[in-house]
Amino acid sequence: MKTIPLILLGCGGVGRQLIQHIVSCRSLHADQGVRLRVLGVSDSKTLLAVSNVSTAELDDGSLLEICRVKSRGSSFTALAGFGEFQVFTDLEVIRKVLDSAMLLGRSAGLALVDCSASSDTLKVLNQVVDLDCCVVLANKKPLTAALEDYDKLVSNPRCVRYESTVGAGLPVIASLNRIISSGDPINNVVGSLSGTLGYVMSEIEEGKPFSEVVKVAKALGYTEPDPRDDLSGMDVARKGLIVARLLGWRINLDNIKIESLYPEEMAPDKMPLEDFLTTGVSSLDESIKERVEKASQNGNVLRYVCVIEGSRCEVGIQELPRNAPLGRLRGSDNVLQVYSRCYKDQPLVIQGAGAGNDTTAAGVLADILDLQDLFP
Amino acid sequence: MKTIPLILLGCGGVGRQLIQHIVSCRSLHADQGVRLRVLGVSDSKTLLAVSNVSTAELDDGSLLEICRVKSRGSSFTALAGFGEFQVFTDLEVIRKVLDSAMLLGRSAGLALVDCSASSDTLKVLNQVVDLDCCVVLANKKPLTAALEDYDKLVSNPRCVRYESTVGAGLPVIASLNRIISSGDPINNVVGSLSGTLGYVMSEIEEGKPFSEVVKVAKALGYTEPDPRDDLSGMDVARKGLIVARLLGWRINLDNIKIESLYPEEMAPDKMPLEDFLTTGVSSLDESIKERVEKASQNGNVLRYVCVIEGSRCEVGIQELPRNAPLGRLRGSDNVLQVYSRCYKDQPLVIQGAGAGNDTTAAGVLADILDLQDLFP
Numbered sequence: 086m087k088t089i090p091l092i093l094l095g096c097g098g099v100g101r102q103l104i105q106h107i108v109s110c111r112s113l114h115a116d117q118g119v120r121l122r123v124l125g126v127s128d129s130k131t132l133l134a135v136s137n138v139s140t141a142e143l144d145d146g147s148l149l150e151i152c153r154v155k156s157r158g159s160s161f162t163a164l165a166g167f168g169e170f171q172v173f174t175d176l177e178v179i180r181k182v183l184d185s186a187m188l189l190g191r192s193a194g195l196a197l198v199d200c201s202a203s204s205d206t207l208k209v210l211n212q213v214v215d216l217d218c219c220v221v222l223a224n225k226k227p228l229t230a231a232l233e234d235y236d237k238l239v240s241n242p243r244c245v246r247y248e249s250t251v252g253a254g255l256p257v258i259a260s261l262n263r264i265i266s267s268g269d270p271i272n273n274v275v276g277s278l279s280g281t282l283g284y285v286m287s288e289i290e291e292g293k294p295f296s297e298v299v300k301v302a303k304a305l306g307y308t309e310p311d312p313r314d315d316l317s318g319m320d321v322a323r324k325g326l327i328v329a330r331l332l333g334w335r336i337n338l339d340n341i342k343i344e345s346l347y348p349e350e351m352a353p354d355k356m357p358l359e360d361f362l363t364t365g366v367s368s369l370d371e372s373i374k375e376r377v378e379k380a381s382q383n384g385n386v387l388r389y390v391c392v393i394e395g396s397r398c399e400v401g402i403q404e405l406p407r408n409a410p411l412g413r414l415r416g417s418d419n420v421l422q423v424y425s426r427c428y429k430d431q432p433l434v435i436q437g438a439g440a441g442n443d444t445t446a447a448g449v450l451a452d453i454l455d456l457q458d459l460f461p
Numbered sequence: 462m463k464t465i466p467l468i469l470l471g472c473g474g475v476g477r478q479l480i481q482h483i484v485s486c487r488s489l490h491a492d493q494g495v496r497l498r499v500l501g502v503s504d505s506k507t508l509l510a511v512s513n514v515s516t517a518e519l520d521d522g523s524l525l526e527i528c529r530v531k532s533r534g535s536s537f538t539a540l541a542g543f544g545e546f547q548v549f550t551d552l553e554v555i556r557k558v559l560d561s562a563m564l565l566g567r568s569a570g571l572a573l574v575d576c577s578a579s580s581d582t583l584k585v586l587n588q589v590v591d592l593d594c595c596v597v598l599a600n601k602k603p604l605t606a607a608l609e610d611y612d613k614l615v616s617n618p619r620c621v622r623y624e625s626t627v628g629a630g631l632p633v634i635a636s637l638n639r640i641i642s643s644g645d646p647i648n649n650v651v652g653s654l655s656g657t658l659g660y661v662m663s664e665i666e667e668g669k670p671f672s673e674v675v676k677v678a679k680a681l682g683y684t685e686p687d688p689r690d691d692l693s694g695m696d697v698a699r700k701g702l703i704v705a706r707l708l709g710w711r712i713n714l715d716n717i718k719i720e721s722l723y724p725e726e727m728a729p730d731k732m733p734l735e736d737f738l739t740t741g742v743s744s745l746d747e748s749i750k751e752r753v754e755k756a757s758q759n760g761n762v763l764r765y766v767c768v769i770e771g772s773r774c775e776v777g778i779q780e781l782p783r784n785a786p787l788g789r790l791r792g793s794d795n796v797l798q799v800y801s802r803c804y805k806d807q808p809l810v811i812q813g814a815g816a817g818n819d820t821t822a823a824g825v826l827a828d829i830l831d832l833q834d835l836f837p
Contacts, residue, residue, distance in 0.1 A: 110644035117618070117642065242493070243834060248639075254803055256639055256811075260632040266493065266830040267630070267823035268486035410812075413789075418807050427630055427820040428813050431794050435632075436786075437809035444803040447643035454642040458619060458834035 086118055087457050090138065090193055092125040092182060095201030099223050099249075100126070101152040102446035103200055108145045110450070119457050124185060124195075125170075126151050129203065131161040132173040138185040139193070143170060179209050183216075190216035194460040196453055199224040200446075211237045214244065219459060221452045223249040223445055225323040228330070229338055235330060244459060246452035251324045252278060252419040252439040254448030259455075260435060261331055264425055271332055273394040273424040275432075278324045280417035280440035281307050281315040282346075282389040286402075287415050289377055290386050295346075296367040303362075307417065311358050312366075316346040318389070321400045325391040329398045336398060344401025346373075346389075380404045386412045410434050462494055463833050466514065466569055468501040468558060471577030475599050475625075476502070477528040478822035479576055484521045486826070495833050500561060500571075501546075502527050505579065507537040508549040514561040515569070519546060555585050559592075566592035570836040572829055575600040576822075587613045590620065595835060597828045598623040599821055601699040604706070605714055611706060620835060622828035627700045628654060628795045628815040630824030635831075636811060637707055640801055647708055649770040649800040651808075654700045656793030656816035657683050657691040658722075658765040662778075663791050665753055666762050671722075672743040679738075683793060687734050688742075692722040694765070697776045701767040705774045712774060720777025722749075722765075756780045762788045786810050 093100055107121050114120060122142040125134025133151065135141035143151075147168035154163050161172060173181045182197065189195040196219040199206050207227040210220050211234065220238070222228060227238055228247055239245050248258045257276075264271060277283050284307055288298040299316070302308050308315045322343045329336055350356070351365045380387050385404040388411050392399055405412045410432075414420050419439025422432035438444050469476055483497050490496060498518040501510030509527065511517035519527075523544035530539050537548060549557045558573065565571040572595040575582050583603040586596050587610065596614070598604060603614055604623055615621050624634045633652075640647060653659050660683055664674040675692070678684050684691050698719045705712055726732070727741045756763050761780040764787050768775055781788045786808075790796050795815025798808035814820050 106644055113644050114642075254639075254643070254645075255809065256632055256636040259635055259639060263624075263630075263632055263635060263827035263831070264823070266490075267827040268482055268489050269630075269820075269823050416807070427817070427823050431792070431813060433631065433811075433813035435809075435811055437804050437807060441803075444645075447640070447645050447803050451639035451643040455639070 086115075086120055087460050088120045088122050088193070089196055089453060089457060089460050090122045090124055090142075090189055091196040091198050091453065092127075092134065092185060093123065094127050094197065094199045094206055095203070095224065096126055096128040096151065096155045097200065097202070098442040099445045099449070100200035101155055102442040103198070103449050104148045104152050106446050106450050108148055111145070114454070117454070119454060121453065123148060125181070127178060128155065128161060129201070130174060132178040132181055133161055133164065133170045134173060134181055134185070135170055138188060141169065144168065182209055183212055186213040186216040186218045190218045192461075194219065196221055196456060198449060198453065199227065200449060202226065204230070207234055207238070214238060214240060217241075217244075219244040219456050220246070221449055221456070222247040223449050225250045225320075225327060229323045229326050232335060232337055244456070246455060247327065248452050249445045249448035250327050252276075252421065252435070253441060254444035254451070255419055255421070255435055255437050255439055257328075257421050257435055258331065260433070261328065261423070264423065264427070264433075265332070269425045269427045271423060271425045274328060274332070274392075274421065275394075275411065276328075276391050276419065276421040277388055277411055277414055278391050278419055278421070278439065279315060279321045279389060280419060280438075282318075282321065283414055283419065283439075284417045286386075286388050289373060292377075294367075294370045295373040296370050299366050300362065311353060313347060313351070313353055313358075313361060318343045318345050318400050321389065321391050325393060325398055325400050328391070329393050332393065334393070334398065340398065342399035342401070344399075346402075376402070388412065388414065410436070462491070462496055463836050464496045464498050464569065465572055465829060465833060465836050466498045466500055466518075466565055467572040467574050467829065468503075468510065468561060469499065470503050470573065470575045470582055471579070471600065472502055472504040472527065472531045473576065473578070474818040475821045475825070476576035477531055478818040479574070479825050480524050480528050482822050482826050484524055487521070490830070493830070495830060497829065499524060501557065503554060504531065504537060505577070506550060508554040508557055509537055509540065509546045510549060510557055510561070511546055514564060517545065520544065558585055559588055562589040562592040562594045566594045568837075570595065572597055572832060574825060574829065575603065576825060578602065580606070583610055583614070590614060590616060593617075593620075595620040595832050596622070597825055597832070599625040599825050601626045601696075601703060605699045605702045608711060608713055620832070622831060623703065624828050625821045625824035626703050628652075628797060628811070629817060630820035630827070631795055631797070631811055631813050631815055633704075633797050633811055634707065636809070637704065637799070640799065640803070640809075641708070645801045645803045647799060647801045650704060650708070650768075650797065651770075651787065652704075652767050652795065652797040653764055653787055653790055654767050654795055654797070654815065655691060655697045655765060656795060656814075658694075658697065659790055659795065660793045662762075662764050665749060668753075670743075670746045671749040672746050675742050676738065687729060689723060689727070689729055689734075689737060694719045694721050694776050697765065697767055701769060701774055701776050704767070705769050708769065710769070710774065716774065718775035718777070720775075722778075752778070764788065764790065786812070
């Protein structure tokens with residue numbers, strides 16, 4: 086039986102769903118000859134971890150209690166005295182993670198799993214990579230930091246997995262890695278990589294006003310609390326950067342041309358959210374309607390896509406044939422099209438749900454299981 | 462630098478393409494920290510292999526010469542004296558493979574790569590698996606043998622890869638494995654898994670007679686020399702069985718309901734190929750035309766699909782909505798749709814070229830590279 090010791094950073098929706106998947110997959114993984122041993126779970130401030138990382142683990146009761154407490158919005162301090170774990174705060178968090186990595190990295194192995202959405206995890210991730218630990222990321226930020234940090238993070242590529250950073254659980258990174266390792270040169274990648282923007286673009290195609298679609302999307306929980314976080318295109322740009330760097334591109338986030346769906350003067354630092362939702366976004370309806378109609382006259386539709394081709398990496402609205410895979414896309418599905426020597430006339434297409442805690446956490450779990458050969 | 466020692470069985474189109482990929486990827490793989498060391502290459506009768514499998518390898522010159530000789534249709538004996546290798550025939554072939562497996566399996570490791578189309582490799586594959594070697598298959602036959610043989614072959618699942626048996630290089634098996642290991646239950650798999658039958662079904666939809674489409678497909682090299690090998694549905698059934706077994710189904714080939722596109726009395730053992738092509742296939746035109754028209758009246762199209770759902774595993778013609786991913790399929794692309802808990806309303810869709818030596822060999826090479834963590 087293989088054992089994969091792991092520490093989970095981030096206990097939001099994805100992190101909690103991952104814990105639940107780990108617990109509910111116990112017998113499945115036992116059949117596969119693998120056991121996940123959870124040594125610690127952190128939120129943004131606190132780490133709950135076992136004292137003796139060489140032998141102990143958080144039992145399933147404690148793990149599920151952690152999920153319950155966090156989903157109620159309580160802090161980890163509500164768990165004091167519940168199970169056999171210690172509470173670490175502030176600088177102690179990093180020290181406990183690094184101590185564990187030093188103790189286990191070169192013997193039992195350790196996977197540090199980042200399901201946070203923080204830029205702050207990069208430093209500790211790079212440190213544990215240096216200690217021969219594995220890293221699994223749902224967090225896009227560490228992979229989209231400066232190139233020198235990225236290089237350190239992926240310095241041992243077999244030990245770093247990040248499927249759920251692009252298209253949630255869709256097998257995008259795994260498939261690209263297969264194509265790359267088989268020496269099949271990738272010429273062109275085009276994708277619709279935001280469920281939110283996919284929904285918005287297919288709804289405005291039906292003639293609905295942009296402002297109305299944005300408000301409905303927000304009400305349905307499809308957008309971030311401030312929809313501009315999605316409409317800015319920055320999230321798609323991060324995904325594009327992750328794919329481009331995987332393809333070997335030596336670029337940073339600011340090398341990507343990003344089209345925002347709102348003008349600079351409506352940015353979050355210049356206009357309160359309420360103003361944006363009441364008057365700002367409505368003022369964009371007319372110009373977007375014109376673009377939709379112009380595309381329609383050409384038999385085309387508008388899609389918010391990421392294009393990586395030649396020397397071009399950009400994200401923004403493109404006019405595409407209604408019958409192309411991207412043009413046919415409806416709702417919040419993601420799609421990625423890859424053109425290479427093997428996929429020349431017709432692309433390789435990967436399509437499906439590209440958002441949601443369940444599928445994102447499933448992608449993280451598949452990544453962890455796929456590391457098993459690296460553990461003794 | 463990791464080294465993966467391997468022996469290649471089968472030197473037809475896929476095997477030769479694999480050799481060429483291996484040679485042309487030398488520097489790419491060196492950058493990835495991996496080196497493939499080819500110890501031997503066999504055709505159906507003969508194995509060319511180095512004497513000392515612990516240290517020697519077939520150099521790139523010899524490998525390319527092997528490809529040249531085989532693509533001219535010559536036998537390996539034409540290579541006598543060319544390079545630093547020995548020639549093994551008959552029972553010596555198996556003995557050399559097993560000797561290598563015994564010597565390397567538990568130390569340097571060994572991958573036995575089966576790019577043949579033979580049923581005869583099963584025994585040696587199962588023997589090397591017992592010796593802790595890895596197995597990579599483009600050959601469907603060993604995986605579709607009796608259940609007890611299958612169980613032996615996949616007894617150490619991490620050491621057995623077979624992406625290219627279904628959909629050529631399309632990431633079908635890798636993606637299903639990810640979904641399975643994440644504990645996401647797969648409820649339904651529907652696929653168009655034959656480029657040949659995909660082409661036939663989309664062409665007859667345009668109103669072309671079945672017989673004409675079959676003859677054009679044969680002329681274009683899309684079919685086997687005897688098109689009935691494709692039209693029987695047996696090749697699709699094998700792919701369906703491989704997927705069903707991966708999902709945990711305990712079935713054999715004869716548990717699959719298979720619809721043949723020609724009646725029993727036109728089977729290869731009852732009607733010569735020439736008779737089939739001149740009169741047999743034409744006699745089927747009318748009934749197939751009627752089916753196409755009936756489907757069209759319902760707004761549907763006919764597709765030759767594999768369905769794995771509930772207790773049903775079957776391959777045959779189905780009437781499908783013109784606008785479903787399978788209905789939209791054109792030409793020789795393959796497509797697989799997977800429904801699971803995570804992909805519930807909309808399926809996970811994987812689509813692209815599902816045939817061809819280049820993409821099939823690329824899939825085999827990606828499988829080999831993906832085994833690297835199992836090598837010291």
